[in-house]
Amino acid sequence: MISALGEASADLGAMLDKILPRPDGQIEQPLFEAMRYSTMGEGKRLRPFLVLAASELFRVSRTSALRVAAAIEMVHTYSLIHDDLPAMDNDDLRRGKPSCHKQFGEATAILAGDALLTQAFEVLVDEETHPDPRVCTQLVRAMARAAGPYGMVGGQMIDLAGEGQSLSEAQVTHLHLLKTGRMFAFACEAGAILGKAPTSMRMALRAYAHDMGLAFQIKDDLLDVEASSADLGKTAGKDVEQEKSTFVKLLGLEQAREQAQMLCDQAIDHLGVFDGEGEPLRAVARFVIERQR
Known part of the structure; x- marks a missing residue:
């Protein structure tokens, strides 16, 4: 799984390098530098990998899949830049290096996030992503829904x-379905949209992402308690410091681990319709609960 993620990350990096604006001495150069600094750094890049793995199920061209993967990574990076700001989670460390606002200042960090978000939609509607404008429209609508007030932004609120x-387990689940799960679901469904797949297969991928995304979040909660900042590449212990309701706080360590495993198993079960071709996605589900960062 690690080698597959590494290969996908390398391909994604090449696509992002092509798409992102280059700092060539323009007056807005600090903005371009901040965009690249945050987006080109190391990260798990699970969402882009999900796009690529789901796209392979439907024989989508690698270029189309990589462009959508790049758009999703740009939106994800924008969310991290803004989450780290003092007005939000106030974190000075991201992906093992200073957060964007620590490196470039708060104003430039806000603009870098804004620029990544808006350029991501430009990537989706470009004919290089897909020649059928109806497919591009579906991608834009689905990503806007996943990233906006009924998805990631609503979850952050x-x-x-x-x-x-003291949030209930149902409230914490709803929070993370919006904040994390909706973008995971879009990453999986994007491959089906590109491949013009039938509704039944899109629903199977959405159900898989629902359970896998919650398993991912539970593992994040566990790592926040059990791992170090050096291992995570971000500040450990922030959930306790900010008095957040987490699955670990609600369930305890052992029950949280059991819940993550159950969700992983459920996610894998949803992929039965794809037979052996769904193995890369099954591997992701197992990876998210076994990872150490």
């Missing part, structure tokens, strides 16, 4: 409002 509060 719940996360901020929940600091110092």
Whole structure:
């Protein structure tokens, strides 16, 4: 799994290098540098890998899949830049190096996030991504839904409002389905959209992403308690410091591990319709609960 992620990450890096603006001495050069600094750094890049793995199920061209993967990574990076700001999670470390606002200042970091978000939609509607404008429209609509107030941004609002509060397990689950799960679901479904797959297969991928995304979040909660900042590449112990309601806080360490394993198994079960071709996605589900960072 690690080698597959590494290969996909290398291909994604080449595509991002092609897409992102280059700092060639323009007056807006600090903006371009901040965009590249945050996006080209090391990371798990699971969402792009999900796009590529799901696209292979439907024989989508590698270029189309990589462009959508790049757009998703740009949106994900924008969210990390903004999450790290003092007004949000106030974190000085991201992917093993200073957060964007620590490196370039808060104003430039905000603009870098804005630029990545908006350029991502430009990538999706380009005919290089797909020659059928209806497919491009579906991609834009699905990503906007996943990233906006009914998805990632809405989840972040719940996360901020929940600091110092005692959220129920149902509320924490809803939070993470929005904040993390919706973008995972779009990453999986994007391959089906590109391949013009039938609804039944899109629903199977969405169900897989639902369970895998929650397993991913539970593992994140466990790592926040058990791993070091050096291992994580970001500040450990932030959930406790900010008095956040987490699966670990609600369930305890052992039950949280059991819940993550159960969700992993359920996610894998949803892939039965794809037979052996679904193995890369099965490997992702196993990886998310076994990883150490």
